[in-house]
Amino acid sequence: MHESGHFARISIFPKDEDLMNAWNVLNPDDKLEAYSQYFTKQPEVSFESLDDKTKKKIQRSFNRTPDDVLAEEWFSYQWGRVLMGLTADKSLRVD
Numbered sequence: 001m002h003e004s005g006h007f008a009r010i011s012i013f014p015k016d017e018d019l020m021n022a023w024n025v026l027n028p029d030d031k032l033e034a035y036s037q038y039f040t041k042q043p044e045v046s047f048e049s050l051d052d053k054t055k056k057k058i059q060r061s062f063n064r065t066p067d068d069v070l071a072e073e074w075f076s077y078q079w080g081r082v083l084m085g086l087t088a089d090k091s092l093r094v095d
Helices: 002-012 015-021 028-040 052-064 069-085
Strands: none
Touching: 002 069, 015 069, 028 052, 028 069
16 A cells, blocks of 8 residues: 555656655654654554654654655655545644
């Protein structure tokens, strides 16, 4: 499911700039929260609920991952959430 999101992203956001604009709407805490769910493969996990060792691993990986890769994985993870019957992350708001 997740991998199909990478193909879908190209159709929905053909320009990398458009994907980055969507990613950059999220605040830093929402980005880390989304990455925590991606990293742990637990769609409802909260960064703050994790043990210190796991938080450290996630933070280190998050900090080392280029922003464009974070955005790509974030989109694909949201795609997978929807395909699993979950809603997209609460950080995605439509005003």
